[in-house]
Amino acid sequence: MSKPLMEQAIYKAGLGDIFEKVLDGQRLSREDGITLYNTKDICSLGFLANMVRERKNGDYAFYIYNQHINYSNVCTNLCKFCAFGKEDGKPGAYCMTVEEIVEKVKERLDEPIKEVHIVGGIHPELPYSYYIDMLKEIKKARPDIHIQAFTCVEIAHIAKMGGKSVEDALMELKDAGLGSIPGGGAEVFSQRIRQKLCPEKLPGDAWIEVAKTAHRLGIRSNATMLYGHIETVEERVEHLMALRQAQDETGGFMCFIPLAFHPKNTELEDVAPTSGIEDIKNIAVARLMLDNFPHIKAYWVMLGPKIAQLALGFGADDMDGTVLEEKITHMAGGETSQALSNREIEYLISSAGRIPVERDTLYNVIRIADGKN
Numbered sequence: 581m582s583k584p585l586m587e588q589a590i591y592k593a594g595l596g597d598i599f600e601k602v603l604d605g606q607r608l609s610r611e612d613g614i615t616l617y618n619t620k621d622i623c624s625l626g627f628l629a630n631m632v633r634e635r636k637n638g639d640y641a642f643y644i645y646n647q648h649i650n651y652s653n654v655c656t657n658l659c660k661f662c663a664f665g666k667e668d669g670k671p672g673a674y675c676m677t678v679e680e681i682v683e684k685v686k687e688r689l690d691e692p693i694k695e696v697h698i699v700g701g702i703h704p705e706l707p708y709s710y711y712i713d714m715l716k717e718i719k720k721a722r723p724d725i726h727i728q729a730f731t732c733v734e735i736a737h738i739a740k741m742g743g744k745s746v747e748d749a750l751m752e753l754k755d756a757g758l759g760s761i762p763g764g765g766a767e768v769f770s771q772r773i774r775q776k777l778c779p780e781k782l783p784g785d786a787w788i789e790v791a792k793t794a795h796r797l798g799i800r801s802n803a804t805m806l807y808g809h810i811e812t813v814e815e816r817v818e819h820l821m822a823l824r825q826a827q828d829e830t831g832g833f834m835c836f837i838p839l840a841f842h843p844k845n846t847e848l849e850d851v852a853p854t855s856g857i858e859d860i861k862n863i864a865v866a867r868l869m870l871d872n873f874p875h876i877k878a879y880w881v882m883l884g885p886k887i888a889q890l891a892l893g894f895g896a897d898d899m900d901g902t903v904l905e906e907k908i909t910h911m912a913g914g915e916t917s918q919a920l921s922n923r924e925i926e927y928l929i930s931s932a933g934r935i936p937v938e939r940d941t942l943y944n945v946i947r948i949a950d951g952k953n
């Protein structure tokens with residue numbers, strides 16, 4: 581009997597061995613990752629990624645009602661891919677006081693926000709107490725909110741500012757109200773890339789160490805990869821494998837978010853923006869390689885709502901959230917709106933044939949919008 585058409589296409593695309601491994605639930609190798617990135621058959625790739633996506637999350641597609649606050653863009657790292665960071669005192673540089681940050685939270689007390697997502701630059705002067713006070717004061721203003729704050733790069737810097745070990749700083753930040761850690765600052769772990777684009781930044785292995793330390797203390801985190809600049813396919817696969825290895829050790833990562841590079845207003849302005857195919861590929865390959873990550877997020881702010889919606893059929897099961905006042909993508913030329921309402925996100929999800937699920941930061945289900953409630 582001949583094989584079903586989709587299966588024929590997968591074999592024709594040279595993905596037959598990988599298909600069999602995926603069917604068996606076997607782990608994919610570095611070479612498999614490279615083969616997947618190099619395939620031109622996006623439908624076969626998507627079919628494989630969707631098998632894993634549905635095995636792990638069925639038809640559910642998650643989103644969260646959240647608020648983003650970028651407390652300061654003052655940064656000593658000045659990475660070549662970033663349009664957000666500014667040197668202290670230079671035009672456009674800003675730093676919010678703790679009172680101003682709390683004011684932002686208080687402005688939206690009447691909305692059912694579940695998470696505040698806080699990221700900033702590597703500020704050379706803010707004291708350790710600023711970060712601790714920020715968390716405590718936000719919790720005072722809105723005790724029920726989950727604070728997802730400070731990338732692993734910021735955590736290492738905050739610890740240094742306080743003259744503490746990463747472990748001690750994390751314990752104190754947790755006591756002050758830190759709920760979990762966002763996935764930023766990972767970029768691409770390759771030393772070659774970091775040397776060229778962000779030599780001042782925390783090295784890749786140190787980023788992983790901070791994440792693993794957090795996990796051991798019961799603080800969960802996310803992970804990202806910034807793609808679409810000067811990285812090779814091999815460097816992407818090695819990045820994914822380093823995350824997979826760390827996840828084998830701790831199990832503390834919740835989700836992986838491939839971040840599409842936005843070149844405008846950066847030192848890499850000559851690099852072309854990512855294509856839709858490239859965006860979808862990064863979602864799909866991540867879903868297939870990161871077999872121990874529960875969730876893959878299509879961050880609509882960077883992908884645009886339409887590609888993010890499509891990604892729900894190619895491996896992604898999360899769209900992030902309602903996000904207000906996002907700065908990192910928009911300063912780099914991002915043209916998406918600053919926020920989507922929960923109704924708009926639910927529409928994007930249900931018109932993709934998936935079931936919208938409002939979640940909290942830790943992926944506890946808040947509401948399933950399956951038409952029954």
Ligand code: V47
Pocket residue numbers: 661662663664699731761762763764765766767802803804805806837839840841842843846879882900908909912
């Ligand atoms: O670390 C910087 C990236 C990250 C650019 O954890 C850029 O759920 C594109 O990590 N073009 C911060 N990207 C954002 C981030 C994030 C966002 C949403 C959700 C989560 C999560 C994490 O943005 C930085 C850097 O990798 N970035 N400049 C740029 N020009």
